[in-house]
Amino acid sequence: MSQGFPILSLVTWLPIAFGVAVLALASDRNPAPARWTALAGSILGFVAGIPLWTGFSLAAGGAMQFEELAPWIPLFNVNYHLGVDGISMPLILLNSFMTVLVVIAHWEVVTEKVGQYLAAFLIMSGLINGTFAALDAILFYVFFEAMLIPMFLIIGVWGGPNRVYAAVKFFLYTLLGSLLMLAAFIYLYHQTNGSFEILDYHKLPLTMTAQVLVFLAMFMSFAVKVPMWPVHTWLPDAHVEAPTGGSVILAAITLKIGAYGFLRFNMPIAPDASHALAGFMITLSLVAVVYIGLVALVQSDMKKLIAYSSISHMGFVTLGFFLFNAEGVLGGLIQMVSHGFISAAMFLCVGVLYDRVHSRQISAYGGVANTMPVFAAFFVLFAMANSGLPATSGFVGEFFVIMGAVKVNFWYAFLAATTLIFGAAYTLWMVKRVVYGEVANPDVAALKDVNGRELAFLALLAACVLAMGIYPKPFADVMNPTILELLQHVTASKLR
Amino acid sequence: MNTATFSLATLAPAIPEIALLAFVSALLVIDLFVADRDRHVSFWLAIGSLLGTALLAGSLVGHPSAVTFQGMFVADPMSQVLKVSVLLSVAATLVYSRVYLEVRELLRGEFLSLSLFATLGMMVMISAHHFLTLYLGLELLALSLYAMVALQRDSARATEAAMKYFVLGALASGMLLYGMSMVYGGTGSLDIARVAASLAGTPQSQTLAVFGLVFVVAGVAFKLGAVPFHMWVPDVYHGASTPATLFIGAAPKIAAFAFVMRLLAQALGPLGADWQQMLAILAVASIGLGNVVAIAQTNLKRMLAYSTISHMGFLLLGILAGTDNGYSSAMFYVLTYVLMTLGAFGMILLLSRAGFEAEELEDFRGLNRRSRWFAFVMLVIVFSLAGIPPAVGFLAKLAVLQAAWESGFGWLVVFAVLMSVVGAFYYLRLVKLMYMDEPAGEITIAGRGDMRFLLSVNALAVLALGIVPAPLMDLCARAITASL
Numbered sequence: 001m002s003q004g005f006p007i008l009s010l011v012t013w014l015p016i017a018f019g020v021a022v023l024a025l026a027s028d029r030n031p032a033p034a035r036w037t038a039l040a041g042s043i044l045g046f047v048a049g050i051p052l053w054t055g056f057s058l059a060a061g062g063a064m065q066f067e068e069l070a071p072w073i074p075l076f077n078v079n080y081h082l083g084v085d086g087i088s089m090p091l092i093l094l095n096s097f098m099t100v101l102v103v104i105a106h107w108e109v110v111t112e113k114v115g116q117y118l119a120a121f122l123i124m125s126g127l128i129n130g131t132f133a134a135l136d137a138i139l140f141y142v143f144f145e146a147m148l149i150p151m152f153l154i155i156g157v158w159g160g161p162n163r164v165y166a167a168v169k170f171f172l173y174t175l176l177g178s179l180l181m182l183a184a185f186i187y188l189y190h191q192t193n194g195s196f197e198i199l200d201y202h203k204l205p206l207t208m209t210a211q212v213l214v215f216l217a218m219f220m221s222f223a224v225k226v227p228m229w230p231v232h233t234w235l236p237d238a239h240v241e242a243p244t245g246g247s248v249i250l251a252a253i254t255l256k257i258g259a260y261g262f263l264r265f266n267m268p269i270a271p272d273a274s275h276a277l278a279g280f281m282i283t284l285s286l287v288a289v290v291y292i293g294l295v296a297l298v299q300s301d302m303k304k305l306i307a308y309s310s311i312s313h314m315g316f317v318t319l320g321f322f323l324f325n326a327e328g329v330l331g332g333l334i335q336m337v338s339h340g341f342i343s344a345a346m347f348l349c350v351g352v353l354y355d356r357v358h359s360r361q362i363s364a365y366g367g368v369a370n371t372m373p374v375f376a377a378f379f380v381l382f383a384m385a386n387s388g389l390p391a392t393s394g395f396v397g398e399f400f401v402i403m404g405a406v407k408v409n410f411w412y413a414f415l416a417a418t419t420l421i422f423g424a425a426y427t428l429w430m431v432k433r434v435v436y437g438e439v440a441n442p443d444v445a446a447l448k449d450v451n452g453r454e455l456a457f458l459a460l461l462a463a464c465v466l467a468m469g470i471y472p473k474p475f476a477d478v479m480n481p482t483i484l485e486l487l488q489h490v491t492a493s494k495l496r
Numbered sequence: 497m498n499t500a501t502f503s504l505a506t507l508a509p510a511i512p513e514i515a516l517l518a519f520v521s522a523l524l525v526i527d528l529f530v531a532d533r534d535r536h537v538s539f540w541l542a543i544g545s546l547l548g549t550a551l552l553a554g555s556l557v558g559h560p561s562a563v564t565f566q567g568m569f570v571a572d573p574m575s576q577v578l579k580v581s582v583l584l585s586v587a588a589t590l591v592y593s594r595v596y597l598e599v600r601e602l603l604r605g606e607f608l609s610l611s612l613f614a615t616l617g618m619m620v621m622i623s624a625h626h627f628l629t630l631y632l633g634l635e636l637l638a639l640s641l642y643a644m645v646a647l648q649r650d651s652a653r654a655t656e657a658a659m660k661y662f663v664l665g666a667l668a669s670g671m672l673l674y675g676m677s678m679v680y681g682g683t684g685s686l687d688i689a690r691v692a693a694s695l696a697g698t699p700q701s702q703t704l705a706v707f708g709l710v711f712v713v714a715g716v717a718f719k720l721g722a723v724p725f726h727m728w729v730p731d732v733y734h735g736a737s738t739p740a741t742l743f744i745g746a747a748p749k750i751a752a753f754a755f756v757m758r759l760l761a762q763a764l765g766p767l768g769a770d771w772q773q774m775l776a777i778l779a780v781a782s783i784g785l786g787n788v789v790a791i792a793q794t795n796l797k798r799m800l801a802y803s804t805i806s807h808m809g810f811l812l813l814g815i816l817a818g819t820d821n822g823y824s825s826a827m828f829y830v831l832t833y834v835l836m837t838l839g840a841f842g843m844i845l846l847l848s849r850a851g852f853e854a855e856e857l858e859d860f861r862g863l864n865r866r867s868r869w870f871a872f873v874m875l876v877i878v879f880s881l882a883g884i885p886p887a888v889g890f891l892a893k894l895a896v897l898q899a900a901w902e903s904g905f906g907w908l909v910v911f912a913v914l915m916s917v918v919g920a921f922y923y924l925r926l927v928k929l930m931y932m933d934e935p936a937g938e939i940t941i942a943g944r945g946d947m948r949f950l951l952s953v954n955a956l957a958v959l960a961l962g963i964v965p966a967p968l969m970d971l972c973a974r975a976i977t978a979s980l
């Protein structure tokens with residue numbers, strides 16, 4: 001194993017170090033130093049991650065790259081082991097990118113406890129990168145859980161009126177899941193005679209009962225995070241109450257950790273159980289796609305609508321994974337990245353409106369296009385992407401997943417495809433009511449169009465959405481070798 | 497009995513205890529001549545005695561085990577590590593309590609010398625190699641604590657707490673003695689090594705020994721505050737003055753761990769299969785009840801009392817594993833737990849001022865507005881108590897859980913992690929009050945610079961140990977392996 005420059009440690013610890021610096025600089029009277037430091041930190045964090053993309057070897061197959069290994073707790077054989085493959089690398093970049101956007105987006109909006117707000121995001125960004133890069137189960141768990149603390153504070157301190165309820169619900173839901181996963185890790189630790197290496201767990205033969213139990217314990221943890229129906233109820237609450245930046249990170253990144261967990265833990269560690277329970281997983285995913293899609297249709301709160309739309313889209317991701325074919329998994333992964341861009345964009349759009357009118361209700365708007373034409377153009381573009389219009393990134397993932405589903409069962413594909421109708425229905429209907437028509441009230445009449453700062457993040461996201469929609473090949477190229485190896489691994493039974 | 501061949505060399509292993517005894521006797525005398533306004537002289541003398549003794553005990557760390565006084569007393573690696581921890585934690589307790597006591601005119605020789613006598617009792621307990629020594633240390637500790645709780649004479653609540661503590665504590669001691677006498681009947685000895693040897697071979701009466709074991713375990717559970725022998729904990733924690741609560745909540749837990757180790761792991765180790773089951777029931781009940789009842793509390797001291805009960809349940813998880821791995825995990829757990837307790841009660845003392853006790857949960861409302869740094873200090877400690885990484889509380893829990901799993905208590909592990917979710921709720925409530933609510937009344941940060949500094953170091957240590965736990969874990973593992 002060649003230990004080159006520790007890029008992964010850098011992308012993990014650099015934002016955290018900047019977060020601590022921001023905390024030290026924070027002052028309520030003059031937030032400027034904290035803001036600029038945070039911006040510098042987030043941009044440096046993203047730049048530090050670029051070598052992961054440029055230096056990524058496609059020839060390495062599914063093997064881990066940029067590995068770092070050092071003993072952490074020798075007594076229990078816990079290692080500081082980092083590494084990325086084609087699944088985790090794009091997610092790290094996505095996260096670092098989103099952090100930059102969140103810092104830009106907060107600028108004039110958050111005025112209270114600015115330093116703590118920014119520090120929470122930077123620290124969380126580092127922890128999320130660590131979660132994606134960790135190859136040691138305990139290290140993963142530490143990052144995974146530590147992330148809850150800043151998120152809890154972000155929702156609870158800067159959120160809406162019912163923020164405390166939402167924050168506590170979010171925390172306890174996630175904690176319940178992860179503690180069961182911890183029990184599974186302890187079991188696997190003793191089964192492997194004292195190893196916390198995730199890659200050792202991949203090779204460990206287990207009986208069917210053990211596999212099912214391990215699968216279910218981890219399922220509890222990741223299903224809550226994704227979130228899958230029926231453990232999704234924390235998400236709309238958290239989203240509605242979270243500040244815009246919190247919603248962006250929550251939707252764009254932390255939901256992906258759940259999906260990532262299925263690929264990194266559930267499927268390779270318990271392949272036989274995964275096959276046995278595939279029907280169960282697919283059913284839950286389809287319920288999310290169809291039922292939650294219908295729920296989204298009747299929402300009157302824009303953030304809630306997008307939150308339900310996120311659950312529905314994440315249903316596509318888990319559906320794709322448990323089809324066990326290359327199209328499905330690739331589609332799911334592309335959908336993850338694409339949904340990161342689109343949901344972030346949608347939440348930022350709602351944030352732009354909310355900052356001006358201070359209402360998230362659809363009924364408070366109408367005819368926004370008349371007063372904010374530039375904003376309306378972006379909003380419509382992102383809405384189209386959310387409903388899966390070809391040439392946007394939203395289409396690519398859904399298309400691949402549906403293709404994969406047809407191969408397995410026509411009816412899966414049929415039900416999944418209904419999302420193209422429901423998704424279009426709830427998104428476009430919302431857009432129609434908010435953006436088009438006559439100017440509905442004096443608030444809307446008084447709206448000012450987006451300023452340069454808002455234009456910057458909307459344009460960046462629009463570029464990403466279109467680029468990925470028109471030319472997804474670079475993403476597919478990075479992901480494919482890992483997916484193929486994963487599928488090969490999952491196909492072979494490791495029953496004992 | 498051979499006639500005692502006395503030489504100074506036989507005293508060597510007990511040097512720290514002898515030194516502390518000399519210090520505390522000197523303090524008792526000196527304090528008589530110290531005027532009230534110069535009371536800080538006695539205070540610093542007490543701190544000096546503790547640190548000096550800690551240095552002596554620390555210099556013995558790493559020495560091989562030595563038994564002295566005809567097998568009454570042992571100085572092994574485990575005892576040295578525990579003694580240093582006890583001494584340091586008592587020193588921290590005194591530093592945290594100083595302003596509170598000064599303001600209430602309680603900082604007199606009594607509190608200081610009782611603290612030092614209690615410390616001496618703990619050290620004797622830790623180094624006991626004979627049931628009588630163990631009991632002697634325990635009673636020295638317990639009597640000092642009863643008096644310490646009762647020190648606030650004009651407080652009805654403190655008097656009531658002292659009374660309850662004394663009656664229940666005496667009952668527990670009685671049970672313990674009864675159990676020990678039966679073990680003596682079953683094995684013919686009170687010497688820990690001989691009891692173990694007898695039980696491992698062919699004891700005179702196995703039944704009698706097991707019968708005695710039941711009483712010993714009950715006594716131990718009383719002292720630890722494990723359910724269903726926990727009744728005194730909330731009342732004493734709530735009723736005693738906060739410095740006394742802090743004292744009871746911190747260092748004696750370390751001594752209690754040593755007590756359990758000497759009695760169960762060393763003396764009655766061969767009966768492991770019997771006491772493991774008993775401890776499993778105690779652990780389940782403590783973790784369950786402690787976490788659930790804590791939710792209903794509005795008084796922070798009471799809440800921390802129930803939280804202690806559940807933490808003692810976790811400690812039992814490590815001990816009931818009955819392996820070196822389990823014992824060293826439990827040792828790590830107790831040391832880090834004491835660090836967290838010191839921080840939590842330290843915060844209460846920091847926010848208390850003349851005529852005002854910051855012991856209600858509500859008193860922490862909006863702390864983040866008043867002081868970012870101390871809100872963060874409390875945040876770290878609270879999340880550590882809840883077992884959320886990266887604070888050390890998580891690794892301590894992980895250590896005991898994996899040890900319990902290794903010994904086949906998987907169901908207990910699953911139960912414990914589920915109850916941790918319940919536990920997280922009441923810790924979160926505190927974080928919510930500090931960060932998400934506006935201050936209701938005025939919050940003053942009392943405390944001198946030294947206390948603020950130590951409290952900050954305390955919280956940073958909780959965080960740092962969570963990130964770099966290996967040295968302390970290794971120390972515990974080495975101490976346990978070398979001592980058993």
